[in-house]
Amino acid sequence: MRIVLDAMGGDYAPHVPVMGAVQAAKELDVNVLLVGDRELVERELRKFSFPPEKIEVVHAEDSVPMDEQPSKALKRRNSSIHKGLELLKKGEADAFVSAGNTGAVMAISLFTIGRLRGIERPAITTIFPNLKGHTFLLDVGANVDCKPNHLLQFAIMGSAYAKYVLGEENPRIGLLNIGEEEGKGNELTKEAYKLLKEASKKGLNFVGNAEGRDIFSGDFDVVVCDGFVGNVVLKLSESLAKILAKILKEEIEKSWISKIGAITLKPAIKGFKRRIDYAEWGGAPLLGIKAPVIISHGSSNAKAIKNAIRTATQFVKSELNRHIEEEIERYG
Amino acid sequence: MRIVLDAMGGDYAPHVPVMGAVQAAKELDVNVLLVGDRELVERELRKFSFPPEKIEVVHAEDSVPMDEQPSKALKRRNSSIHKGLELLKKGEADAFVSAGNTGAVMAISLFTIGRLRGIERPAITTIFPNLKGHTFLLDVGANVDCKPNHLLQFAIMGSAYAKYVLGEENPRIGLLNIGEEEGKGNELTKEAYKLLKEASKKGLNFVGNAEGRDIFSGDFDVVVCDGFVGNVVLKLSESLAKILAKILKEEIEKSWISKIGAITLKPAIKGFKRRIDYAEWGGAPLLGIKAPVIISHGSSNAKAIKNAIRTATQFVKSELNRHIEEEIERYG
Numbered sequence: 235m236r237i238v239l240d241a242m243g244g245d246y247a248p249h250v251p252v253m254g255a256v257q258a259a260k261e262l263d264v265n266v267l268l269v270g271d272r273e274l275v276e277r278e279l280r281k282f283s284f285p286p287e288k289i290e291v292v293h294a295e296d297s298v299p300m301d302e303q304p305s306k307a308l309k310r311r312n313s314s315i316h317k318g319l320e321l322l323k324k325g326e327a328d329a330f331v332s333a334g335n336t337g338a339v340m341a342i343s344l345f346t347i348g349r350l351r352g353i354e355r356p357a358i359t360t361i362f363p364n365l366k367g368h369t370f371l372l373d374v375g376a377n378v379d380c381k382p383n384h385l386l387q388f389a390i391m392g393s394a395y396a397k398y399v400l401g402e403e404n405p406r407i408g409l410l411n412i413g414e415e416e417g418k419g420n421e422l423t424k425e426a427y428k429l430l431k432e433a434s435k436k437g438l439n440f441v442g443n444a445e446g447r448d449i450f451s452g453d454f455d456v457v458v459c460d461g462f463v464g465n466v467v468l469k470l471s472e473s474l475a476k477i478l479a480k481i482l483k484e485e486i487e488k489s490w491i492s493k494i495g496a497i498t499l500k501p502a503i504k505g506f507k508r509r510i511d512y513a514e515w516g517g518a519p520l521l522g523i524k525a526p527v528i529i530s531h532g533s534s535n536a537k538a539i540k541n542a543i544r545t546a547t548q549f550v551k552s553e554l555n556r557h558i559e560e561e562i563e564r565y566g
Numbered sequence: 567m568r569i570v571l572d573a574m575g576g577d578y579a580p581h582v583p584v585m586g587a588v589q590a591a592k593e594l595d596v597n598v599l600l601v602g603d604r605e606l607v608e609r610e611l612r613k614f615s616f617p618p619e620k621i622e623v624v625h626a627e628d629s630v631p632m633d634e635q636p637s638k639a640l641k642r643r644n645s646s647i648h649k650g651l652e653l654l655k656k657g658e659a660d661a662f663v664s665a666g667n668t669g670a671v672m673a674i675s676l677f678t679i680g681r682l683r684g685i686e687r688p689a690i691t692t693i694f695p696n697l698k699g700h701t702f703l704l705d706v707g708a709n710v711d712c713k714p715n716h717l718l719q720f721a722i723m724g725s726a727y728a729k730y731v732l733g734e735e736n737p738r739i740g741l742l743n744i745g746e747e748e749g750k751g752n753e754l755t756k757e758a759y760k761l762l763k764e765a766s767k768k769g770l771n772f773v774g775n776a777e778g779r780d781i782f783s784g785d786f787d788v789v790v791c792d793g794f795v796g797n798v799v800l801k802l803s804e805s806l807a808k809i810l811a812k813i814l815k816e817e818i819e820k821s822w823i824s825k826i827g828a829i830t831l832k833p834a835i836k837g838f839k840r841r842i843d844y845a846e847w848g849g850a851p852l853l854g855i856k857a858p859v860i861i862s863h864g865s866s867n868a869k870a871i872k873n874a875i876r877t878a879t880q881f882v883k884s885e886l887n888r889h890i891e892e893e894i895e896r897y898g
Contacts, residue, residue: 365809375744378752412707412797420710420794446801450809462752463795465744469778470799474806477697477782485834492834498827502817 235263236327237546241270242297242314243334245533251333252278254539259288262544267327269294269318292317298338300532307338308345315339319346322525329526329546331517333534340376343523350555352562355384356522357391358461358529360468361400361515366452370396370405372521374464382425383566385409385458389430389440390561391521392456398552399519399545408444408454410463418443422460433565516541519549521558526550567595568659569878573602574629574646575666577865583665584610586871591620594876599659601626601650624649630670632864639670640677647671651678654857661858661878663849665866672708675855682887684894687716688854689723690793690861692800693732693847698784702728702737704853706796714757715898717741717790721762721772722893723853724788730884731851731877740776740786742795750775754792765897848873851881853890858882 239255241248248270255266256279265288268275272293279289294314298307310316315338321327323346332339336358349356357373372388373380389407396405409427411419416427427443434440444454449467459467486492516538517530526549530542571587573580580602587598588611597620600607604625611621626646630639642648647670653659655678664671668690681688689705704720705712721739728737741759743751748759759775766772776786781799791799818824848870849862858881862874 365812378744410798412710412794420792423794446798446803447805449802450805459798460752462744462755463798466742466778466791466795467798467802470781470802471778471806473779473782474803475810478807478810480697482834485837486831488837489833491830495827495830498823499818499831501821502814502824505817505820 235329235547235550236265236267237543238267238269238318238321238327238330239539239543240314240318240330240332240334241268241275242294243332244530244539245300247297247333248274248278250534250536251539253282253536254534254543255289256282256284257536257540258543259284261540262547264288264543264547265290266543267292267318267321269314269321270297271295292321294318298335300335302335302338304335304337304341307335308341315342316346319343319527322527323347328550329528331528331530331539331542331546333530333532333539333542336375336529339527339529340520343520343527347524347527350522350524351559352566353387353391353522353558355380355387356520357388359392359395359518359521360464361518362449362471364450364452367455368400368515369449369452369454370400370456370518371449371464371467372456372458373461374468375461376520377461378465379462380422380460382422382429385422385426385460386429386433387522387562387566388458389433389438389456390565391558392458393439394554394557394561395519395521396455398554398557399548402455404439405455406441406453407439407456407458408441408448410449410457410459410467411443411445414443414445416442436565438565516543516545519545524555526555567661567879567882568597568599569875570599570601570650570653570659570662571871571875572646572650572662572664572666573600573607574626575664576862576871577632577665579629579665580606580610582866582868583871585614585868586866586875587621588614588616589868589872590875591616593872594879596620596875596879597622598875599624599650599653601653602629602646603627624653626650630667632667634667634670636667636669636673639667640673647674648678651675651859654859655679660882661860663860663862663871663874663878665862665864665871665874668707668861671859671861672852675852675859679856679859682854682856683891684898685719685723685854685890687712687719688852689720691724691727691850691853692796693850694781694803696782696784699787700732700847701781701784701786702732702788702850703781703796703799704788704790705793706800707793708852709793710797711794712754712792714754714761717754717758717792718761718765719854719894719898720790721765721770721788722897723890724790725771726886726889726893727851727853728787730886730889731880734787736771737787738773738785739771739788739790740773740780742781742789742791742799743775743777746775746777748774768897770897848875848877851877856887858887
């Protein structure tokens with residue numbers, strides 16, 4: 235299997251993507267096409283030993299800054315994202331992975347590859363750890379003004395991903411809302427609830443409304459919302475975990491006894507970090523695009539990149555997009 | 567000053583509200599009107615000593631369950647919430663405090679007391695601790711489908727509350743959005759941004775867009791959003807803090823060394839809890855109602871109730887509602 239990796243994407247590019255590619259080449263049954271500035275990428279590659287036939291460098295003279303507007307990024311036809319996605323489009327690779335600018339990857343994916351049959355709006359997704367496992371949340375930013383049918387489609391796509399790629403047997407789908415009961419919500423969620431309930435009669439495992447607290451409760455495997463709410467949830471959750479840790483640290487540092495006590499907690503804190511660490515999940519897909527595209531966190535380390543490449547192979551092997559097309563037809 | 571306290575509101579009523587009233591009577595310059603089932607309330611009161619002239623019991627034979635729909639609660643004309651708000655309406659008290667059903671208090675306040683002049687939609691509010699102080703967030707659930715002008719009014723009301731009641735000198739107002747730059751957002755926030763920018767030319771301290779991470783960053787004193795997003799944020803934040811603490815506890819309990827270490831951390835954890843404890847803030851107001859109404863958390867303890875009563879007195883003394891009416895006229 236051939237995976238394109240954006241060598242210029244992420245906060246520590248090209249160093250970290252190259253390291254991730256090397257790890258993947260060693261540990262996984264994949265060939266990696268590293269797309270980026272050839273000179274920079276090859277300089278990084280020379281630091282490592284790896285099976286040479288499993289990594290190939292494809293030159294791209296430009297790259298998309300992490301915070302560039304998608305509309306501007308679209309014009310960079312020689313960026314690593316654009317060139318990488320073109321390889322995918324032409325069938326020279328099976329999937330694309332980037333830790334770069336998410337909005338840009340979405341826009342360029344739509345432009346070069348296009349939407350899956352039957353999908354009105356592709357979605358950006360994320361995976362959160364919860365008390366029992368993980369919650370797959372979408373949309374987290376692609377569609378800020380949604381129609382009820384978009385949320386239904388997110389539910390179908392998210393459920394298929396949880397089932398075929400994450401290996402959940404019968405994923406429980408929740409609609410993010412402000413109360414548990416049917417009839418709660420704003421205009422969008424009230425209407426979306428009706429569509430989801432209809433689809434549940436045909437077999438979609440829609441459980442009901444999920445509240446803010448349910449994103450981490452473990453009672454739902456897939457939670458759908460519009461991209462405005464999802465983006466607020468994503469940024470809030472990431473920051474809150476950091477801020478709570480910071481407040482705790484400040485309090486610990488107020489006394490030498492607790493400072494010493496804190497040392498004994500290092501294994502516990504390491505375990506804690508592992509459980510809430512996105513790197514374990516290795517990226518989340520753009521769903522609704524006609525080919526597998528995986529986004530890794532901007533601050534990904536090499537392990538996260540390698541895991542994202544593994545996720546991409548699972549996306550391909552599972553034939554997820556065929557399943558999505560079938561299920562959109564069945565439930566949509 | 568006379569404050570009505572809903573003796574039947576909250577998860578531990580009437581025990582905790584009565585205890586809170588007793589603390590308030592002892593420590594604050596207020597008279598408390600405890601509204602609720604006279605027999606139950608007086609039985610609780612007999613457990614404490616307090617200046618008898620400062621607490622009065624007003625009988626209400628009914629009470630509103632914590633999870634009852636506001637539309638149903640409205641029909642309970644003999645509930646402690648309804649009778650208490652009627653005392654306020656008749657001018658027999660200066661403010662109303664409840665740890666009960668927030669939606670019900672909002673609905674009955676609108677019905678008995680009505681909106682402030684110029685206010686289209688009253689808002690439910692909350693106060694979050696942040697790294698530097700606190701963030702005042704509104705709306706967190708009263709208005710799930712908002713128009714741009716509602717967000718402008720929330721900004722004016724929230725800013726006035728932060729200034730006159732919380733004592734912020736020049737509160738920095740943020741619009742909850744999915745990016746920092748002007749032009750980002752959904753239809754609602756794009757339009758609201760324009761109105762806020764206009765108002766900032768007349769002196770409103772609108773700083774710009776706030777992202778999910780900014781609710782806890784301390785860069786904003788007041789953050790406005792529609793009640794759907796605010797409600798998700800509120801429930802998510804409350805649950806995430808609890809869940810992170812639980813995961814950390816599970817990890818600590820895996821080894822006896824870290825269990826012992828954890829004992830030394832007790833003061834730090836206590837300090838941590840105090841910093842993120844809503845009880846310190848003592849409730850948050852319904853803004854836009856023609857009289858002062860303060861909501862305390864359902865799981866409030868006596869101290870939180872007492873602090874909510876203190877907040878109510880500050881609301882009254884500051885003549886907040888007069889300021890809001892003036893500022894709505896100036897900026898609206």
